[in-house]
Amino acid sequence: MKKIINISIGLLLMCFTVSTFAQSNLQSAELLAKKQKEFLSWKFGMFNHFNMSTFVGLEWATGYEDTLAFNPKKLDMKQWADVAKSAGMKYGILTVKHTGGWCLWDSKYTKHDIARFSNYKNGKGDLVNEYVEAFRSRGLKVGLYYCLPGNFSNIYGNKLECGQQDLHGLFPEATGDYEWYIEKQVEELLTNYGTIDLIWFDQYANSYTGKYWKNLKALVHKLQPNCIVIANNSKSYEETDIIGYEYPYLQSVDPLHSLPPKGNKNASEVCDNLDERGWFWHAGGEKVQPLENLIKMIKLCNSINSNYLLDVAPNTDGLIPELYVNHLKAVGEKLK
Numbered sequence: 001m002k003k004i005i006n007i008s009i010g011l012l013l014m015c016f017t018v019s020t021f022a023q024s025n026l027q028s029a030e031l032l033a034k035k036q037k038e039f040l041s042w043k044f045g046m047f048n049h050f051n052m053s054t055f056v057g058l059e060w061a062t063g064y065e066d067t068l069a070f071n072p073k074k075l076d077m078k079q080w081a082d083v084a085k086s087a088g089m090k091y092g093i094l095t096v097k098h099t100g101g102w103c104l105w106d107s108k109y110t111k112h113d114i115a116r117f118s119n120y121k122n123g124k125g126d127l128v129n130e131y132v133e134a135f136r137s138r139g140l141k142v143g144l145y146y147c148l149p150g151n152f153s154n155i156y157g158n159k160l161e162c163g164q165q166d167l168h169g170l171f172p173e174a175t176g177d178y179e180w181y182i183e184k185q186v187e188e189l190l191t192n193y194g195t196i197d198l199i200w201f202d203q204y205a206n207s208y209t210g211k212y213w214k215n216l217k218a219l220v221h222k223l224q225p226n227c228i229v230i231a232n233n234s235k236s237y238e239e240t241d242i243i244g245y246e247y248p249y250l251q252s253v254d255p256l257h258s259l260p261p262k263g264n265k266n267a268s269e270v271c272d273n274l275d276e277r278g279w280f281w282h283a284g285g286e287k288v289q290p291l292e293n294l295i296k297m298i299k300l301c302n303s304i305n306s307n308y309l310l311d312v313a314p315n316t317d318g319l320i321p322e323l324y325v326n327h328l329k330a331v332g333e334k335l336k
Contacts, residue, residue, distance in 0.1 A: 032241060035228050036267035039198075039242055042090035042141060043302050044335075047271055047311035048080060048131075049279040051098040055316055059278050060152040061100030062160060063112065063167040070102075071119035075318025077127075077134035083312065083320050085138050087328035088335045093143035093200050093309065094131045096189065099152040101171040104128055105192075109184050112171035132193050143198035143228075144189055149178055149208040168208060179212045183219055190223040197228065204231035204239065213239065230269060243268040245306075260304045268306035272297065274313075274324060281313040286323045294327075295334050 053061045055069040084092055096104045103113035104127035115123045132142045149168040153160045160166060165175070174181035190196055199220055204213050213231070217239070220229050231240035233250070243266045250258035260268045273279060274294075276287045294310070301308040312328065314320050 031225065032237070035226060035241055039228055039269075040267055040305065040307065043307055044087070044089045044298055045091040045093065045141075045143070045307060045309045046080070046084040046087070046089045047145075047279075047309050048092060048094045049098070049281075049311055049313045050127075050318075051095050051104065051280075052100045052102045053098060053280040054314065057282055058157060059280055060156045060158060061098065061102070062153045062158050062164075063099075063101040063169075063171065064161070064164055065100060065102075067116040068119050070117040072314075072316065072318025075120075075130075075314075077130050077318075078137065080312075080314060080320055081134045081138040081140055083325050083328055084135070084140060086325075087310075087332040089140070089310075091141035091143055091197065092131070092135045093145050093198065094128070095145040095147075096128050097185070098145075098147050099150070099169045101167050101169055101174075103171070103185070105188070107185055107188055109181055109188075110171040110173045112173070128189065128193055132196070141197040142195075143200055144196055145200045145202065146182075146186065146189070148182065148201055148203040149206050150203040169203070178209050179216075182209065183216065186216065186219060187223065190220065190227065195226075196224060197226075198230065199227055200230045200232065202232045204234060232271075237266075241267075245270045247272045259300070260306050262304065264304040264306065266305060268301075268304075269309055270297070270301045270306050271309040271311065273311045274327070275311075279311050279313065281315045281321070283316075286321055288323060288327050291327065291330055291334070294331055298331075298335065 051061070052065050052070060053059060055071070056065050081092065101112050103110065105113065106115045106126060107113045114120070114125050114127060117123060117125065128144065135142050147169050149170055152158065152169050153166045170178060170181065204210065217229050220227055229241045230244050232244050233246050234240040235243055243260070245259060245268060247258050247270050259270060260266065274288055276289060298308045312320055312324055
């Protein structure tokens with residue numbers, strides 16, 4: 001009899017465990033569906049590539065740039081937010097750490113950050129804080145871009161000098177323990193700046209930390225359950241909350257799959273460039289996409305369950321150039 005009772009109790013506990021697990025999964029699925037619905041209501045957003053690359057004319061910095069080059073004398077992130085509003089955008093995403101490993105906030109885990117930019121507020125600035133405050137003040141959702149490790153040196157015009165260590169897009173302190181330092185910086189970003197609506201990761205499947213990706217995604221959800229995680233170019237909800245399409249890149253390597261398919265039901269995002277020359281601002285004359293192309297892309301993306309994230313790169317003054325401003329104002333007028 002005692003054996004039968006123990007078996008019965010064991011079966012009950014098993015059923016309870018399975019039920020609890022199923023309920024937990026159901027709640028998680030419900031939360032994801034809620035976040036996806038919220039995300040799709042934004043429809044149109046602004047990507048702001050602004051970091052060391054802006055000041056050295058590179059798409060991919062290496063981390064060995066002269067820190068004195070970073071000198072946006074007229075920086076006004078409220079101007080950026082106003083431009084986004086004029087275009088009918090609902091959210092913005094800032095490149096808080098790109099391939100040079102330079103962090104736009106004063107991180108306690110590295111000296112490879114804004115504190116080194118002595119030409120900007122004597123190294124006392126915090127561009128993450130300025131960005132989130134500016135965009136929130138205009139009623140816009142706030143997103144942060146963080147680039148994970150990759151091979152960014154000796155490519156796209158970059159060249160490491162003799163004796164320079166390849167930092168792989170991070171910072172010297174992270175060498176040997178990339179994942180720990182990345183997690184600590186993500187914790188800083190998600191605990192020091194209030195509600196972050198979205199965090200956008202590049203290179204999520206890289207050969208250095210790709211195997212830890214789901215742990216990092218889980219950390220974001222633990223720190224801020226309502227924060228949307230985007231893994232660039234991932235097509236699986238096991239890896240990302242939103243399916244991503246990096247349109248310019250996919251157009252060059254897989255043009256037939258550079259956009260969500262017709263009849264798409266997956267919550268998605270398509271990112272693209274306003275300036276056809278690249279993600280960061282480059283001197284020598286802006287070259288913007290024709291207005292009719294932008295309107296067509298916005299409407300197309302929205303019709304196939306996708307937001308359109310348009311990169312608008314500020315210049316070395318820290319302002320969105322007048323040509324971009326006028327072009328985006330015209331977009332907003334057309335969308336009305």
